[in-house]
Amino acid sequence: MTIGNIYAIAAIAVVGGGLFGFDISSMSAIISTESYLCYFNQGDVKYVDGQIQCAGPRSSVQGGITASMAGGSWLGALVSGFLSDMIGRKLSIQIGSVIWCLGSIIVCASQNIPMLIVGRIINGVSVGICSAQVPVYISELAPPTKRGRLVSLQQWAITWGILIMFYVSYGCSFVDGTASFRIPWGLQMIPAILLFFGLMILPESPRWLARKDRWEDCLAVLTLVHGRGDPNSPFVQREYKEIKEMCEFERQNADVSYFELFRPNMINRTHVGIFTQIWSQLTGMNVMMYYITYVFAMAGLSGNNLLVSSSIQYVINVGMTVPAILWVDRWGRRPTLILGALFMMIFLFANGGLMATYGHPAPPGGVHGIEAESWEISGSPSKAVIACTYLFVASFAISWGPVSWTYPPELFPLRVRGKATALTTSFNWAFNFALGYFVPPAFVNIQWRVYILFGVFCGAMLIHVFFMFPETSGKTLEEVEAIFTDPFGVPYIGIPAWKTRGAFKHAVALETAGMDEEKLNQTTRGETVYVETSPPPRV
Structure with a gap:
């Protein structure tokens, strides 16, 4: 049995994203608990009101523990490009799920910090493979009008993984x-096991099948997913024709390596894809995910109040991702990214201003004896810090969270898509590693200025998106090529990014009405559909 419903396919595949979410909150919910702090303690042990209080790992070591997963993910993302091109999108994700189980066993059995780090690195390799190839797999199966929605489900799965694992960890904190x-840490193997077996009933990417000259299988998958069993469906035939034309063109340009991504005909889209992932990290969102208990402890919360208040942002993260999933294809990628950066910048600057104006340095050793909790703020201003933190999370969840996974796979042609997405995702993990390692010492050394730093990054990404990021919503993956190359395959940069408007109505009509191009153009008379995304003819 093979499932053909595109929503069911995406729902199973994005469990790979949930693995990343499980990892985030399995660390963020645990790093402030006494059992963790005392078992991996590297500092002083105190007794306060008859209760033991351990300093836990040093701030730099805790940064290394947290960042080790991202380090493994960087390696996994790079490897996934070769793996995916050789054995297929689906099987590479299944291999990632097996690696996750191996890493989780080591993490669960950790006897010391080095063993914990090794297990997290192995987990990271799995997350790198899945986070790079799940968006590629879904984007190569999804129709243009639903591609953003379906790939955005990866981010929603991440948010659900964070939320579920946080409450599991919170409940276990009473053990x-x-x-x-x-x-x-042992229970986080369950979604990987479900992912492995769930993928067995999903089809392979039709575009990968086409690259391997398995044309009958390619047509069968398109018929199953898009044609409702009818291989003569106009949309199926159009997709099949475009895939065939693209494959024939790519065979004439058969050199496929990471170096190709930095050639003149690819460098523009490579730069956009890489910076999409870099900026998604420099928003500072993962600071809120990994170290939210530090942030709220500095705002005066402790004990159960600290953990429960921290969990609210995970609920917000889940809820605010839903509007983006439903409407990101209508909104477009560019407006969503620009507005998200604007609002995140506002709330980060607000937090920095509140901390600087109403806060003061914590006693030596930090709040609750944790060095990274280096600043204190109380009263109404502390509540404002918590509120701005929640609003920041909401701004990310509805914008950069889902779009940063949707956008990069749309930018590249078939022959390099696997490697290109692997490369762009590797930059996500490289910066995730850097920030995971940097933030605890940053809270110690520059304190509230951490907020200002990330606010400046948000301002920079807003400007960068406006001038350099083209619109891809509403177009087939083959049509996106027209943004970057002319009809002869030559690099073309004559279309300003802010003029690459989406063609949502055009794509909807084509998918749902089964019209041919000529008839469709008659029905969309008076509307600009592809004019702004196709280069002018050469003279």
Whole structure:
């Protein structure tokens, strides 16, 4: 049995994204618990009101523990490009799920910090493979009008993984001893097992099948997913024709390597894809995900109040991703990214201003004896900090969160899509690693200025998106080529990014009405559909 419903396919595939979410909150919910701090303690042990209080790992070591997963993900993302091109999108994701289980076993059984780091690196390799190839797999199966929605489900799966694992970890925090963190670290294998078996009933990417000259299988998948069993469906025939034409063109340009992504005909889109992932990290969102308990502890929260208040942002993250999933194809990629950067910048600057104006340095050793909790703010201003943090999370969840996964696979032609998405995702993980390692020492050394730093990054990304990021919504993956190359395949940069408007109505009509191009143009008379996204003819 093979499933043909595109929503069911995406729902199973994006469990790979949920693995990343499980990892985030399995660390963020645990790093402030006494059992974790005492088991991996590298500092002083105190007794406060009869309760033991351990300093836990040093701030630089905790940064290394957190960042080790991202380091493994960087490697996994790069490897995934070769793996995906050789054995297929689906099988590469299944291999990632097996690696996740191996890493989770080591993490669960960790006896010391080095063993914990090794397990997290292995987990990271899995997350790197899945996070790079799940968007490629879905984007190569999805129709143009639903591609953004379906790939955005990866981000929604991440948010659900964060939320579920946080509450699992919170519940386990009431368990005595090391079981309080070993149980959640063991339970995180469950989604990987479900992903492995779920992928067995999904079709392979039709575009990957076409690259391997498996044309009958390619047509069968298109018929199953888009034609409702009718291989003569106009939309199926149009997709099949475009894939065939693209494959024939690419065979004449058969050199496929990472170096090709930096050639003149690719460098523009490579730069856009890479910076989409870099900027998604420099928003500072993962600071809020990994170290939210530090942030809220500095705002005066402690104990159960600290963990429950921290969990609210995960609920917001899940809820605010939904509007983007439903309407990102209508909104377009560019407006969503620009407005998201604007609002995140506002709330980060607000937090920095509140901390600087109403806060003060914490006592030596930090709040609750944790060095990274280096600043204190109380009263109404602390509530304002918490509110701005929630609003920042909402701004990310509805914009950069889903679009940063949707956008890069849309930019590249078939022959390099696997490697290109792997490369762009590797930059996500490289910066995730850097920030995971940098933030705890940054809270110690520059304190509230961390907010200002990320606010400046948000301002820079807003300007960059406006001038350099083209619109891709409403277009087939083959039509996106027209943004970057002329009809002869020569690099073309004559279309300003802010003029590459989407063609949503055009794509909807083509998919739902089964019209040919000539008839469709008659029905869309008076509307600009492809004019702005196609280069003028050569003279």
